[in-house]
Amino acid sequence: MGFRGRIRALVVEHAGTGLPGPELERRLIELGFVEGAAVELLHQGLFGGDPIAVRVAHATIALRRREAMAILVSAEVPA
Amino acid sequence: MSSAAPTIALVGNPNCGKTALFNALTGSRQKVANYPGVTVEKKVGHFTTPAGRTLQIVDLPGTYSLRARSPDEEITRDAVLGRLTGEVTPDLIVCVADASNLRLALRLALELKRVGRPVMLSLNMMDIARKRGIEIDAARLARDLGVPVVSSVAVRRGGTDDLLREIDNAVTNLPAAGTSSWKAPDAGELRGGQREADRLLDAAVRRGGERDVGTARADALLLHPVAGLIILLAILFVMFQAVFAWARPAMDAIAAGFTWLGALVGSAPLPDLLKSFLKDGLIAGVGSVIVFLPQIVILFFFILVLEDLGYMARAAFLMDRIMGGAGLHGRAFIPLLSSFACAIPGIMSTRVIDDRRDRLTTILVAPLMTCSARIPVYTLIIGAFIPDQDVWGFVGLQGLVMFGLYATGIAGALGVSFVLKRLIWRHSAGEPFMLELPDYKIPQAKSLAIGLWTRATIFLKRAGTTILSMMILIWVLASFPQPPEGATEPAISYSLAAMIGSAIQPITEPLGFNWQINVALIPGMAAREVAVGALGTIYAIDGGEGAAEKIGQIVAGQWSLGTALALLAWYVFAPQCASTLAVIRRETGSWKWMWVTFFYMLALAYVAALATYQIARALGAG
Numbered sequence A: 001m002g003f004r005g006r007i008r009a010l011v012v013e014h015a016g017t018g019l020p021g022p023e024l025e026r027r028l029i030e031l032g033f034v035e036g037a038a039v040e041l042l043h044q045g046l047f048g049g050d051p052i053a054v055r056v057a058h059a060t061i062a063l064r065r066r067e068a069m070a071i072l073v074s075a076e077v078p079a
Numbered sequence B: 001m002s003s004a005a006p007t008i009a010l011v012g013n014p015n016c017g018k019t020a021l022f023n024a025l026t027g028s029r030q031k032v033a034n035y036p037g038v039t040v041e042k043k044v045g046h047f048t049t050p051a052g053r054t055l056q057i058v059d060l061p062g063t064y065s066l067r068a069r070s071p072d073e074e075i076t077r078d079a080v081l082g083r084l085t086g087e088v089t090p091d092l093i094v095c096v097a098d099a100s101n102l103r104l105a106l107r108l109a110l111e112l113k114r115v116g117r118p119v120m121l122s123l124n125m126m127d128i129a130r131k132r133g134i135e136i137d138a139a140r141l142a143r144d145l146g147v148p149v150v151s152s153v154a155v156r157r158g159g160t161d162d163l164l165r166e167i168d169n170a171v172t173n174l175p176a177a178g179t180s181s182w183k184a185p186d187a188g189e190l191r192g193g194q195r196e197a198d199r200l201l202d203a204a205v206r207r208g209g210e211r212d213v214g215t216a217r218a219d220a221l222l223l224h225p226v227a228g229l230i231i232l233l234a235i236l237f238v239m240f241q242a243v244f245a246w247a248r249p250a251m252d253a254i255a256a257g258f259t260w261l262g263a264l265v266g267s268a269p270l271p272d273l274l275k276s277f278l279k280d281g282l283i284a285g286v287g288s289v290i291v292f293l294p295q296i297v298i299l300f301f302f303i304l305v306l307e308d309l310g311y312m313a314r315a316a317f318l319m320d321r322i323m324g325g326a327g328l329h330g331r332a333f334i335p336l337l338s339s340f341a342c343a344i345p346g347i348m349s350t351r352v353i354d355d356r357r358d359r360l361t362t363i364l365v366a367p368l369m370t371c372s373a374r375i376p377v378y379t380l381i382i383g384a385f386i387p388d389q390d391v392w393g394f395v396g397l398q399g400l401v402m403f404g405l406y407a408t409g410i411a412g413a414l415g416v417s418f419v420l421k422r423l424i425w426r427h428s429a430g431e432p433f434m435l436e437l438p439d440y441k442i443p444q445a446k447s448l449a450i451g452l453w454t455r456a457t458i459f460l461k462r463a464g465t466t467i468l469s470m471m472i473l474i475w476v477l478a479s480f481p482q483p484p485e486g487a488t489e490p491a492i493s494y495s496l497a498a499m500i501g502s503a504i505q506p507i508t509e510p511l512g513f514n515w516q517i518n519v520a521l522i523p524g525m526a527a528r529e530v531a532v533g534a535l536g537t538i539y540a541i542d543g544g545e546g547a548a549e550k551i552g553q554i555v556a557g558q559w560s561l562g563t564a565l566a567l568l569a570w571y572v573f574a575p576q577c578a579s580t581l582a583v584i585r586r587e588t589g590s591w592k593w594m595w596v597t598f599f600y601m602l603a604l605a606y607v608a609a610l611a612t613y614q615i616a617r618a619l620g621a622g
């Protein structure tokens, strides 16, 4: 918990979700997940730590780990 | 058909305050929206600007893009693009944004500009943004964005003055309908849009991205993996206890009022038959339903408060995995919770679920959630058969049984969806669950009042129409034909009602139902709560003066515990509300799913009542 980082890329090709890759990508972007945005893991659910709630820039978004796997994040280097 | 008044569309992300703005602008001049709660339909109203212009305004479901992923978002897209049959594009689009959470809204604003209609940005919730020290250079934003930008506070008097002034400016010289250059953006365009929005944000906003401290503190507890779930359960438990305990005084007062009215009619110099019609048919019947208004208002109070607080999205988050085990989507939690009030708004709010099968599953199980129309029946039977005592010193036994009935409905819903999704459809990699968790807001008294008022009037209208006409029908069935000269049995034994009730008897015998119950079940098809009124009428005619007031005592004397429990079990599952079935037909667009719902529920009800009665009888309570 409290993991912070920046989004490096969205990799949707092999995401094991019910959505086709391009559609998943569009939905993630609409919720603010674009390259360069700061993210922080805020909460996780009881069972298997799923779903998770992340802070992405100005908003808090809940999503399942399966979809979150498509978001490639590089850990924040402490300044 | 284009109406004379120019039309303004309110478009924005979920929870940015569109409905609050709509209410503030139109006040009481809106067509009463059918159901309060999340906006899943467009709502039309009128208002007059300071310059004296009358405008039409539409409130729309929240969205992040016009790309429409779910049925409610399609409504927004079609309304904005003028794709609904017989409608034109709005003359002005007011993009509403939560000033304390601008990032996604700005991308939407950029997308809306492509629709080809004048756009204006309203920075709503300015009070919250200011309190949090967020500084927005509105002039700069307007210049960069290329559209007028105003601030608004939907929930404060005078909070829409700037917005109204700017609307007046905008509608004085509306351009002729232009061509829309909007087309569904691909990932690249969306990405570009968000980049540009981020640039605008950097240039015009200071201290915009910090988390709201209060929300962060609350969520540390409310979204805690263990504590959060316990709190959610506790909230639900308190809600159901409150429905029982808080409503008591008001219910007693209403009941006393109807008793007084009945006595008044009883002593009036009227022909006996007319007197019986007024007293046993109308007053006893309608009165026994209206008594439950306080409980329904309390239930809706909780649901509206949780909704306005911003807690519902959290509940969906907490429940996603648990419901997922039964094949339900986390988003189904909100529709299912509203179904506790009434399945109709619940089924309508399934429009927020994008995947068709996820949505269908939710629609099919929504009627199993204990709706408020079951409360009268539950209350009557529990009051008559379950002793009013405390267990463990603080929990009422009656409330506990009520809780058990709710739990049974929930278990039934989970079971049915499990069978559907996991065994029949074998739906595995489902739709994603992605949901913004808005900052907590203090619920506004005014919007609560509007919501409760709407709900109460819907209930009273039902009492005055569907329920009233059913009551009249019941009275007629129970009163005719009149007993022959020198009849020895109570008058009702000779009536049509008795004949019908006895005709069904062979089917319901194994459930422990008597013919009076059978008669009450039939009008219960139109509206569940009528069953109570019907029993009131049947036993009033059967038992003479003042019986309707004592209907609880009467059934306690006439039914066995097994019968009572079987009836409760029946009511948990039975498909007894024509309007719900009609909504299922409308929302699924097919008769098939309506009949599927009807028959599976009927089967469950029969089996549950049968098992309950037979077990009770075996244990000596038959």
Ligand SMILES: Nc1nc2c(ncn2[C@@H]2O[C@H](COP(=O)(O)OP(=O)(O)O)[C@@H](O)[C@H]2O)c(=O)[nH]1
Pocket (backbone or CB within 6 Å): B012, B013, B014, B015, B016, B017, B018, B019, B020, B021, B039, B062, B124, B125, B126, B127, B128, B152, B153, B154, B155, B307, B308, B309, B441, B442, B443, B444, B447
């Ligand atoms: N403090 C404050 N609260 C607001 C304002 N506008 C809306 N709200 C609250 O924000 C919540 C969501 O508003 P609602 O109108 O339902 O949002 P919608 O989803 O866009 O229709 C409600 O609790 C409103 O009372 C505002 O300008 N200031």
Ligand SMILES: [Mg+2]
Pocket (backbone or CB within 6 Å): B018, B019, B020, B038, B039, B060, B061, B062
């Ligand atoms: Mg709304």
